[in-house]
Amino acid sequence: MRELVVDTYRYRQLIWALALKELKVRYKRSVLGFLWALLNPALMMLVMTLVFSTILQFGIKHYAIFLLSVLLPWTFFAQSMSYAVEAIVGNGDLIKKVKVPKLVFPIAAVLSNIINLLLSLIPLAILVPAMRHPFYWTWLYLPVPMLALIIFTLGMTFFFATANVYYRDFAHIVQVVLSAWFYVTPIIYSLDFLPENRRWLFKFNPLLYVINGFRLAVYYGQLPKWQSIVASFVCAFAALLIGFAVFRKYQDDFVFYV
Amino acid sequence: MSDLDPTDQLAIRIEHVTQRFRVIHERPDTLRELFAKFFRHEAKFHDFDAVKDVSLDVPHRQTLGLIGANGSGKSTLLKIIAGVYKPTAGRVQVTGSLAPLIELGAGFHPELTGRENILINGLLMGYSKNQMLEREDRIIAFAEIGDFIDSPVKQYSSGMHTRLAFAVATEVDPDILIVDEILAVGDAAFQEKCFDRIRRFRESGKTILMVSHSIQQIVTHCDRAILLDHGSLIADGDPDTVAEQYHSIWAAHAAPAL
Numbered sequence: 104m105r106e107l108v109v110d111t112y113r114y115r116q117l118i119w120a121l122a123l124k125e126l127k128v129r130y131k132r133s134v135l136g137f138l139w140a141l142l143n144p145a146l147m148m149l150v151m152t153l154v155f156s157t158i159l160q161f162g163i164k165h166y167a168i169f170l171l172s173v174l175l176p177w178t179f180f181a182q183s184m185s186y187a188v189e190a191i192v193g194n195g196d197l198i199k200k201v202k203v204p205k206l207v208f209p210i211a212a213v214l215s216n217i218i219n220l221l222l223s224l225i226p227l228a229i230l231v232p233a234m235r236h237p238f239y240w241t242w243l244y245l246p247v248p249m250l251a252l253i254i255f256t257l258g259m260t261f262f263f264a265t266a267n268v269y270y271r272d273f274a275h276i277v278q279v280v281l282s283a284w285f286y287v288t289p290i291i292y293s294l295d296f297l298p299e300n301r302r303w304l305f306k307f308n309p310l311l312y313v314i315n316g317f318r319l320a321v322y323y324g325q326l327p328k329w330q331s332i333v334a335s336f337v338c339a340f341a342a343l344l345i346g347f348a349v350f351r352k353y354q355d356d357f358v359f360y361v
Numbered sequence: 362m363s364d365l366d367p368t369d370q371l372a373i374r375i376e377h378v379t380q381r382f383r384v385i386h387e388r389p390d391t392l393r394e395l396f397a398k399f400f401r402h403e404a405k406f407h408d409f410d411a412v413k414d415v416s417l418d419v420p421h422r423q424t425l426g427l428i429g430a431n432g433s434g435k436s437t438l439l440k441i442i443a444g445v446y447k448p449t450a451g452r453v454q455v456t457g458s459l460a461p462l463i464e465l466g467a468g469f470h471p472e473l474t475g476r477e478n479i480l481i482n483g484l485l486m487g488y489s490k491n492q493m494l495e496r497e498d499r500i501i502a503f504a505e506i507g508d509f510i511d512s513p514v515k516q517y518s519s520g521m522h523t524r525l526a527f528a529v530a531t532e533v534d535p536d537i538l539i540v541d542e543i544l545a546v547g548d549a550a551f552q553e554k555c556f557d558r559i560r561r562f563r564e565s566g567k568t569i570l571m572v573s574h575s576i577q578q579i580v581t582h583c584d585r586a587i588l589l590d591h592g593s594l595i596a597d598g599d600p601d602t603v604a605e606q607y608h609s610i611w612a613a614h615a616a617p618a619l
Contacts, residue, residue, distance in 0.1 A: 117484040124481060128472045197468055201461070201485050202444030272392045355447045359382070 107206065107347055114207050121211035125186075126218060144175065144223035148230055165236045165322075171227055172321035173290050173314045176248070179220040180256050180310070181281050186212035187260035188267040188274040195361030205354040209260045217253060227321070239324030248316030248327075251335040255313065258342030261350040268353070268360050288314060309338035371456060372537050372568040373419040373442060378451030380412040380437050380592075411437040412448070413592040421457075421536075424569040426579035426600055428607050429589035435572045438589065439539050442570065457536030457568070460486060462527065471515035475506055475525055478514055482529050496532045503554075504528035524551055531558055537568045556582070576604045 111118065130136045151174075152167040163169050190208040197203060224245075231238050267273040288310050294302055305311060312327070312335035319325045327335075383406050412434045419425055427435045440446045441453060443461035468482045479500055483493035501510050504524040509517060517525070531538065540559070559582065562569060573579055579586055579600050586603035588596035588610075596606045 116490050117481075120481050120484050120490075124470060124473060124477070127477075128470065131472050197485070198445075200445065201468055203485055270392055270395070358446060 104344070104347070106351070107343075110204055110206055111210060114204055118207050118211045118214060121207060122214035122218065125211065125215040129215075140219055140222045141225060144178075145226035145229075148226055152230070152234075165234050168227075168231060168234060168236050169293075169318070169322050170291060171230070172318045173288075175220065175223050175227060176252055176314060176317050177285065177288065177290055177310075178223070179216050180252065180259075181285070182219070183213050183216045183256045183260055184263060184277050184281055186216065187263040188277055190260065190264040191268050191357055192271070192361055198358050198361055205357060206261075206350070209264045209350070210257070212264075213253065213257050213260050216256075220249075231321075236322075237324060239320065241320040241324050241326060244320045244326055245317070247332065248313050248320070248335065251313045251316070251332075251339045254336075254339035255309065255342045258339070258344070258346035261343075261346035265350045265353050265357075268357050284308075284310070290314070293318075309342065312338065370420050371418050371454075372421045372423070373417070373456075373570075374452075374454040375415060375417040375442070376452045376454075378412060378415050378438075378441060378448045378453060379410055380434075380441060380446055381408050381410050381449040383408055410449075410592050412441065414451075415589075415592075415594045416451075417587065417594065417597075419568060419570070421568055422566045423585060424563050424571065424583045426583035426586040426603075427570065427572045427589060428576065428579060428586055428603060430611070432591075433589040434592040435589055436541060437592075439541055439570060439572060443539055455537065458487070459537040459539065460530045460533055460535035461539040462530045462541060469514050469522070469526065472513055474513055475501075475510040475517070479525070479529055482526070483533060486530075486533060488533055492533070500525070500528045500532045503532060503558075505551075520548065520551070527555055531562070535567070537570070538562055540569065540571045540573075542572050542574065576607065580604055 126137070126140070130139055133139060135142065148167060148171055151170060155161065155166040155170070187209060190212045191198065191205065194208050198205065228238075228242075263273055263277055287305065288308055289296075289305070294305060294311075297305065312331045315331060316327045316335060319327050415434075415438065427438065429435050437446065439461070441448050442455065443459060444455075445461075468485045469478045470481070473481070476497070479497055480490065480493050483496075484490065504521070504527070506517075506521055506525055509521060514522065514525075538559070559569065559571075563582075569582075571579065571583060583600045585598065586596075586600040587594055588603050588607050590610065596603045
């Protein structure tokens with residue numbers, strides 16, 4: 104764990120450069136370029152707002168904000184997982200030819216998605232007053248669930264980056280897992296919608312607590328209970344400990360399998 | 362001087378290094394294949410030592426040439442020294458900074474510009490952003506890239522690509538330079554420029570490791586040569602003698618075929 108912190112700091116310039124490279128390559132050769140990082144979530148929001156205010160009416164006030172407050176962090180997580188499986192395999196050429204600390208690749212993958220997440224919050228911050236939804240002071244609390252989410256995502260990224268080196272099936276498995284995970288996580292709905300006797304089952308979802316923090320802060324203007332905050336960080340650090348331990352154990356062998 | 366540990370005089374110390382590769386006849390790339398193999402109780406692989414129990418001391422300021430047929434383990438040995446492979450057995454100790462010119466431009470991303478690639482490549486080799494920015498102009502000048510420096514690398518000719526990579530690797534001023542067969546590329550004028558730079562490296566007291574299929578190049582540029590055969594070190598001495606030995610082995614191999 105110490106190694107993770109020390110090496111991340113030591114290679115911070117490389118990690119930053121790799122993350123920027125990722126973003127540059129993603130938006131290169133499109134006319135609007137970097138603007139897409141903002142436009143993409145903004146247009147998605149427009150669609151959501153139209154769909155849920157005219158076609159599907161759930162009887163939730165300002166449903167678009169209700170949804171987007173957790174959909175944006177979810178998108179960050181899901182996008183990071185798609186990057187994770189490629190983090191080592193996709194840099195195989197480099198790993199085979201240059202001595203390079205392997206951990207920079209998963210970290211850079213997550214970092215480039217963090218930048219996207221932060222950018223996507225800008226259109227949300229515009230949408231809130233535009234829909235006449237109150238702009239709560241609890242927005243200030245957002246860095247806390249964001250930190251927990253980033254730690255959790257990093258752990259999962261380390262794990263899937265490693266797994267996909269040995270079995271390329273994981274690239275596909277991850278997609279299936281993500282789509283199932285999307286529906287068992289209260290993103291398009293809220294836990295209150297579920298019958299009370301089933302709710303306990305959903306509480307095994309390690310993403311529940313952190314996701315809940317985002318929605319409470321943005322939509323309800325409340326802070327989560329301390330138990331929920333603790334649970335979100337316990338899940339986050341458990342994921343990071345396991346993910347990084349697996350990654351560390353196998354990293355010297357990656358070069359033979361990529 | 363006598364109170365100094367004699368290993369301080371060494372740039373590279375290699376002790377009983379073995380690099381074993383597991384050659385899997387058909388590696389199960391997917392879980393389905395893994396299960397299939399598992400149930401058929403197949404274990405179709407064999408181990409093979411690309412480098413066998415090699416010990417080698419390279420003092421500072423020496424230019425060492427590696428000679429051997431294809432598959433004799435030269436490149437594997439260089440990759441072990443460069444830290445790309447972690448050897449199966451044995452110890453490697455490298456004193457000083459090292460610039461591997463193993464596969465030039467391995468870290469170049471085709472969509473990024475030459476300038477962006479200079480930075481990333483330098484960071485990959487462990488230099489800081491400031492160090493690279495300081496050297497940027499000299500790198501561009503040596504590589505003779507001109508205005509192309511701000512175009513994506515994918516638009517470069519292969520010669521420009523190689524020149525830029527050589528310039529980056531040698532302008533960073535390493536203590537130890539590893540040159541693997543790269544001087545076969547580029548036109549005659551640029552090759553001369555490269556050799557000129559290598560000569561200056563020698564004169565300024567750097568350690569150089571060089572692989573070339575041109576025995577003549579080894580004899581001209583090296584103080585010492587080693588001969589590898591099927592992963593074992595079979596000769597070590599002054600380049601003329603080792604070159605002769607290589608020729609006699611080669612003749613012996615070739616004779617039965619005649």
